[in-house]
Amino acid sequence: MAFQTPLTINEVIGNIHSKKYLLPSIQREFVWSTNQITKLFDSLMRDYPINAFLFWKVSKENVSEFRFYEFLRDYHQRKKRHNEKANLNGSEDIIAVLDGQQRLTSLYIGLKGSYAYKLSYKRWDNEQAYPVRKLYLNLLGSSDDPEYEYEFEFLTDAESKNNDENHHWFPVGKILDLKEQGDVNEYLIENDLSSNSDKTKAKFANRTLFKLHTVIHTTPIISYYLEQSKELDKVLNIFIRVNSGGTTLSYSDLLLSFATAQWEEKDAREEINSFVDEINEIGRGFNVNKDFVLKACLVLSDFNDISFKVDNFNKSNMLKIQDNWDDITKAIRDAMKLISSFGFSRENITSNNLIIPIAYYLKHIGLPDNFEISNATISDRVKIKKWFTRALLKRVFSFMPDGVLKPIRDIINKNNGKEFPLDEIINHFKGTNRTLVFTDEDIKNLMYSKYGHGDTLVIMSILYPWADLRNNFHVDHMHPKSGFTKKKLQKRGISEESIEFYLENYNYIGNLQLLESIPNIEKSNMDFDKWITDTISKETMDDYKSKHYIPKNIDLSITNFEQFLDEREKMIIQKLKSELL
Template sequence: MAFIEPITIKDAIERIDRKNYLLPAIQREFVWAPGQIGKLFDSLMRDYPISSFLFWEVESENVDKYQFYEFIRDYHERDNYHNPKANLSGSAGIIAILDGQQRLTSLYIGLKGSYAQNVLKKRRNNDAVFSKRYLYLNLFYGSVEDSDVEYEFSFLTQKEAGVRDDKNFWFKVGDILDIVEPVDVNDYLLNNDAAQFGKDNFRLANKALFKLHDVIHKSKSINFFLERGEDLDKVLNIFIRVNSGGTKLNSSDLLLSIATAQWKDKDAREEITQFVDEVNGICDGFNINKDFVLKCCLVLADFRDIAFKVKNFNKANMLHIERQWEDITKAIRSTVILLANFGYSGATLKSNNALIPIAYYLQKIGSPKDFDIASKYEADRKAIFKWLVIVLLKGTFGGQPDNVLRPIREVIRGTDQGFPFEEIVSKLKGTSKSLAFDEDEIARLLRYGYNETPTYSVLAFLYPTLDFRNKFHQDHIFPKKMFTKKRLLEAGIKDDEIDFFMAKFNSLANLQLLEGIPNQEKSDKDFDTWLANKYPLEADRRDYRAKHYIPDIDLSFANFREFIEQREKLLTNAFKNMLA
């Protein structure tokens, strides 16, 4: 490895543009936020070092041995965040970036591209929230005391950047590439009437723009080492040492890169990335990631060792996974669809790893297409649902998931009588991963509250006969709107009771699952009034109370304390019976 003479940012950008610089499959995807990009440019303007880079020279005869990707230019948080695969036919050799991808991509986006982000965090299917923004430098910005930046860089729309006054004069950073000679800086400022905002502002603009020109065109700030070896193991080892400080490798991105280099007929990175996007789009959306898919590959391929270690991603294992890829993805997809039909989404699923044994079981029985709805699988679905809720509430897959995945897989592998719920319980009995609940753990279930991640699991467990393919809402039995100090006082609640009311209105004891339309009908109505109007017959009210664990007491708002205390007893008894 040799240290090579530094180059300018302009030189680096041109080489990225010409596809002389590419990214090997071992690189993670771009993850920097706009603020990080702005701070990188601010550091360059202040002559701060931005660390050295590590490049890998790949000769033309060896280019087709590996998979490479282009730099992303116009980043879009929803539609364009994957690096495009590089077409290297006829390539005369390339330079692959082993260390510095985030910085170089940030420079490339800032000078040549754009950044579209859902700034308002609104619905992702709304195109309007993803405005294309370019990096601008405010030439009138003067450093502010206690600020961690000296130059103001910001991603703006063209309309936002068009606002000019004595505090704002935005210059599109990419335009500096067209200002070749320093004398052109003054021409730009004069042609754009910067002088009309006063002498001090003109001096600030002059200083900032000259500095930006120097940083991009003259300063050789891209310092790099060049590795010329062609040994993949050596290159991977260098990459691991640089990116993880020599610590044990456990990054799915690195392991995925090895799979990409070793799969024969498919591109592992593209396959897994596209599959992750697909399953995350099912129903209300999930938060599946590459780590999960790779772990599924190790477990579902029935490898003895399922740990995230480089040795488990050897060529033989990777080719075996490639051959099984369709079966593995079919099982995972079926599992996620099943979870969606149980009413789960990324917001309510506490552990993705809890899905792996289900996927293993579905793969074992051939991942039937209609498993989620066919009546002949009803008993299986009930057993899986009960098991899933229990492991989610117990936190079974916290800590070291491999220690519980191995014994559960062993049980599933050895059974032919449906999903082996009882056998798994027996296998884990007496271990730190026991699925039994003691009284303290049952009491803890009552402490969950409205919209907490585990709350859906607790509530769903209480309604084993519901068809969760319908949308159910977490409904406040006594309407949430009543629980303000002002309204409580107006309702005649005594001061010494108010704290109890406020502490309990969001608790599990005041929650039930209702379908969307009944929940909307109930809305903010007093519970006793709504119940009497909805179910005029006593027999129907009795059925409703039994289904929703409603105590047969006075259900007026003033009796909220007794309601909570009595319902907690009913829920506790229900949990004890169901978890016995």
């Protein structure tokens, strides 16, 4: 391994663009945030070192022996997170990046690509939640953030046009077109930056743009070592060593690297990434990652040790996972379909590890088709749902999940296989910090679950066992939340003391119900007493009140909210006790 003559960023970006630089299959995927990218560019502008890179030269005679991927060019948080497999037909020698992928991808995205991340206030499946952004540099002033000297920002096209006396947003990628210093001068003149009446800003713009030109075109910043070994084992060991510092590879990254190198019949990287994408689209959507899939592989392959340790990533284990891959993926897929049919999704599952015992059980009983809808499995599904909801509410997977996964796997193996061993699991963990047993106090505490919290739908699934949550049910305020303002309550003649109670309690479980989407839309902001009288017939009123835990023979107007809430909470507590105690 020899140190090479450093390169300019412009040369490296050209090599990435022409696909001379590629990524070996053992590399993990791009994970840097926009903040990390802007910090990298700020460091370059301040002449901070960004460490050496490690490249691997693969001759054209040996290219076909390995799998390689292209650099990510336009990152999209939902749709484009995976690297495309490189087409190496008739390829010349290539350079594979062993260390420095995150930095090089960041440079490419900043100079030639784009970055689309989700807006925090929009749903993950909303196409408009991921506006495309490119990197810009403000030429009229430094950053307000004390950690930065230069103001780099990822902006949409519309945002980049918001120039004013303190901002001129320069598209960083345009510096690639300004090849000569004369081109830089022309840009400054054409945009009236050199003649700015504020001389301080004019000087800043001049220094900043020329500095960017120097960083990209002139200074050989990319220092690197070159490895030329033909032995994959040696390259893999080098890769692991160099990635043990800095942003350390997680054990799941190592496992994926080993699987990719050692699977003989499948491409582990493509199989796992595409499977993660597939199962995240089930139902209303999930949020699992490769760590979850790889942990499930260890559990479902019946390895004695299921922890993420390098010793578990040997070739025989990897080949066993490869051989069982189809059964493993069907078990996970069927488990997630089942959980989705219970009404759960990324919005209300606090730990994805809860899905693994269900997948193991389905694999243990032979992976029956249509388990989530078959009439023959109704009783079994009830037991699984009871375990799942209890485990969610008790947070049994909130720490050291292996301490739950292994015992449950052992119990399932010892079970006769007729139905999910709910009682055996409950008895095993009784009296421990993983207990699934509820006390009266536990159930009273559930009454403090609020609208919008993950536990609320879990509780609703217990209270409404008849509701098919695959359909579009909404968690609805019985007394509409729009009525709970101080001004509106005063108009209704509610006392000041009671108003405080109303405002503190309207959002809790006692004022919530499950309602199908169309009736909920129709109900809107109608007073609850008027809506129920106008909508529910006299013949079905008693049945409706029973199904929704509505006290009978009391005034249902908002002026009687305190009595309504008190009596309804008693009914809900009674139901939860019957199910959980």
